[in-house]
Amino acid sequence: MDAQLKKGFLEYCILAVLCKGDSYGYQMIKDVSTCINISESTLYPILKRLETGKFLSTYSVEHNSRLRRYHKITPSGRAYLQDFLKQWPQIIDIYEFIKEGAESHE
């Protein structure tokens, strides 16, 4: 998939994963990977961006005498995800438009 497009989708995928419950880096990669391929180095900037946008918050939990950073979706994160889903008909329209253009022979 195109890198730009993928980056956009990954943000929503992360938020979708967090809707099911708070999670940490390794688990999020595992969960999202069932749908789109995501690497450790691509996850970090996405998390950072979502945190800066206040779509998620973080907290640390001690696990096996080390710290694990958990991420929690915020109400505005949920709203952001809902907005994306609402946009879907428009995205389908864009897709149809592109497809129609690409298939025309003129």
Add this chain to the structure above:
Amino acid sequence: MNKRQFLDALNKELRVLSRSERKVFISYYDELIEDEIESGTLEETAVSVVGDVKQIANDILKNQEGTKIKLSSTRSKVFNIVLLVLGFPLWGSLLLMLALLLLMLALIVLMGYMLIWFIPLILGMGAMLFLGMGATFIYFLPITISQNLAATFVLLGLTALAIGGAGIFGVATLVSSKCLVKGSITFTRLLLRPFHRKEIIT
């Protein structure tokens, strides 16, 4: 490559970032590798799963644009030297002033010592003077005895006074010197205390 080597290498690659920014990335990758190991992967494999250090560092630095990046060490060294040279009139004069101030302070302390020691010096000189007077009077005593009895008595009285005075001044000199020696030692100790290293004996 084990986890420690990986994190050290990453830290080195990210040296243009500030220490706190580096720490964030290091702990992020530390956690990921630890979780990978915990899921049953061997340490070396877990590290290779995370990816190539150089590639990771490049991605981080690319994404880091817009945030402040430390000047490279060589450039900042040259820059610092230039600043140091250009700033000489400022820090040079400040340094000179500080040196002069310290010198003045030292002189004042020295003068203080000398002034204080003037007291026993004057007292001692007084004692010597009286002693000298007494000695002179005694020297003239035999001469006056043969000529004038009244004068002899006066001279005798004066001699006694002179010797008494010499005694008083002498004692005062001794007492004041003793006090000053003690005082000087205490004062010097007080003055040097900030420079003493405290040693703890166990």
